[in-house]
Amino acid sequence: MLFDVDGTLIERGDPAHVEAIDRGIHAVFPAAVHVSILDLDLDGRLERQLVRGVLAAAGLDPAVPEDSLGTIFETAAEFYRAAWDGRSGDHDLLPGIRPLLDRVAADPRFAMGVLTGGIRPIVEIKFRRLGLADYFPIGAFGDEDVAERPDLLPLAVKRAEAHYGTPFPFNRVVIVGDTPHDVRCAQVGGATALAVATGRYSEDALRDAGADIVLPDLTDTDRVIDALLALTGE
Numbered sequence: 568m569l570f571d572v573d574g575t576l577i578e579r580g581d582p583a584h585v586e587a588i589d590r591g592i593h594a595v596f597p598a599a600v601h602v603s604i605l606d607l608d609l610d611g612r613l614e615r616q617l618v619r620g621v622l623a624a625a626g627l628d629p630a631v632p633e634d635s636l637g638t639i640f641e642t643a644a645e646f647y648r649a650a651w652d653g654r655s656g657d658h659d660l661l662p663g664i665r666p667l668l669d670r671v672a673a674d675p676r677f678a679m680g681v682l683t684g685g686i687r688p689i690v691e692i693k694f695r696r697l698g699l700a701d702y703f704p705i706g707a708f709g710d711e712d713v714a715e716r717p718d719l720l721p722l723a724v725k726r727a728e729a730h731y732g733t734p735f736p737f738n739r740v741v742i743v744g745d746t747p748h749d750v751r752c753a754q755v756g757g758a759t760a761l762a763v764a765t766g767r768y769s770e771d772a773l774r775d776a777g778a779d780i781v782l783p784d785l786t787d788t789d790r791v792i793d794a795l796l797a798l799t800g801e
């Protein structure tokens with residue numbers, strides 16, 4: 568299964584994360600300094616798309632060269648690393664996550680990875696600090712050279728197949744996420760979606776988006792495992 572990060576594993580709306588991306592953009596494009604990614608519809612978007620969105624909102628050309636994107640993301644990661652130095656502990660993990668990940672990691676029927684709009688260096692900092700890195704040996708991230716979120720699915724599956732040494736047909740891949748974008752990503756790619764209302768979207772909104780199963784949160788480990796088994800046909 569492929570987990571989204573913000574709003575699914577970790578509380579959404581981390582101000583240091585938002586500020587990091589803004590600072591990265593503003594360092595390379597000072598003319599956009601009056602626009603924040605908070606002015607955009609953030610949830611479920613790739614951070615690569617958010618950079619373009621900020622530039623367009625600032626009246627600049629959103630076609631960003633790859634090396635500028637690289638500088639933006641490096642600057643953002645540096646700021647985020649420094650911002651994390653004053654923080655510690657488990658306070659950003661959503662309830663139920665650690666017991667669930669322990670349970671899934673110990674179950675040979677499942678393999679885990681991440682599929683997130685967040686950029687890899689920032690997600691890696693979060694995972695290291697929160698002790699999540701070992702659960703997720705592979706992932707696809709918001710700074711990859713793709714157009715939109717559904718393009719991350721084949722990338723993640725390819726990496727999972729290489730890492731785990733076993734094929735993962737798309738219809739046995741479950742995307743766990745908190746937004747209609749996660750649901751759409753599953754639908755486009757022929758996977759299934761387990762949606763969780765721990766982000767900004769209600770259970771009804773996620774159901775309307777077409778999620779295969781919707782849960783209020785991931786605290787009831789047995790219920791989550793049953794849902795995963797139902798979706799993968801195990």
Ligand SMILES: [Mg+2]
Nearest residue numbers: 571573574745
């Ligand atoms: Mg999310």
